[in-house]
Amino acid sequence: MCEIPENFLTSDLVHHPRCDKPKFDLSLHNTVSSKLWAHARFMFVFENGDLNLAAHYLAERMHEPFEPFPFACVAVQQSVRDDFIERVRSRFHQVKPHVAMHPNFERSLNELKMGNVKYVVAKNENAPPFASPILVTDNVIHLFFSSSPSGVVTLKSFNTILEAQKIYTMETLAFDVVHIFDESITSVYTLASAITSIQLYVNCVDVCTMPILPYYGMRQCRALLHDGYHFETLELNGIWRIIVFPYTTTLVHACICPKGQCTCNADNKVCVG
Template identity: 30%
Template sequence: MANDSTRSQQFTRITSDMVLTPQSSSKDGETKVEAIPSDPKWRSPQLMIVFEDGDLHSARQQLLKSLQNPFAEGSVATLLLQESIADQFVGLVAQDLRTLPQEVSKNPSYINTLAKIDQLKAKVVKGETLKAGESPILVYDCVHSYLGTGATGVVTLHTFRTAKEAGELAKRDPLPYGQVSLWNEKLACAYELIPRLPSDVVAINCFNPNLSPIRDSFEGNRNDVLLEKNYHYESLVVSGKRRIIVFPVGTIFAN
């Protein structure tokens, strides 16, 4: 398998139009929400890590969907932002937040989470024109176990300076992460972080990609590399743990 430097030379810059079904930031329309139990459990929550060299626009669009429907399966539960772009990123997110569906805002778990946030006096980000009880919430420097016993209905936010710090923060909240969405167009840096990540599936510069092309190899414990529909797939062992790695690719100019 090619080393990191070879990988980074083989592909052109990754752009936002290569990301699967980005969420519109329009404030028009409503988020459709399925019925939510009064005591919702985690359902394959995601960890999102955004570096200053990542596609901030596409990462933000994907995060917004989770913020509007935080109890959905596969929603982002924890967000790690590189310190240099954190204020800019959070400010843009706050501008695009819309009123939560009542299925979320009236859910007992979400209401209890808001009470706990108030008790802890935690720093939060909400929609610029929305009240706390009706707005999606980002909570700074907090783990979900402080906020509730199951899915909390909010996204926790931590900042980091280096990839090493990001790896340490990734393990701080021991949620049953189904996937990590890592946004960094410097693939060598992204690969260096993978051994520290708490999930078998790492999606680089994309969100919820189709895993069916590589699933058989992963489940069969086989190493494999393939390219399908402009996505690069790998099944490989990293630090003793088998992983799936996926990222979109541009024009391949070297074999």
């Protein structure tokens, strides 16, 4: 049985606040207004991509939006837009107090309310609206929230790759990393040639790029296989890129087996939990 953490913000505490000792210590976290985006990420989700993996990874990162490499934007193919939004929302749970009480997060929520902008939060039984990740589904870019980290993710839909490219270029942020979820490898290289991001992860997350970094540093075209992944460096439109994707038949991801009960194949690094 899961144990409820000591700093869990219960509904009773929300509706009947008390003035005794708080159940969490905000001094352990930085709630100072952030000035700069710390290497923002962008995500493309196509109808043939793994919606569950994309939704899981996005939702988990949205619970800590002020950590380095936060997701800022996601572009989803129109045919799976509503389905993907629901998959992300179903994974929302209550954010920690240092997120809910962060000045940037509070400001973004107030701006959304005053601007009458459409957004999605967790279901009431999973988290109160003021302590939930926020997915903005209206037609706004991050300039709406000023230049500092907003704590929210904006979502837009597209029908063609050209429309997906326009969503990327309309944003004012410099995206260091782009994630693409699609089974068609041709769309990956079409997108890669039209955007400015250096690192592109296809159908995978948080893969160590150390095996390919020496070739990227030397600006040398190279392709290699390592631990179930295809790594390559290439120059597209004057920009050197690193592209990574799994070459095994099963998408490679972090182990999700209970501690001490792992059933993964150690050689192939594939989690079957």
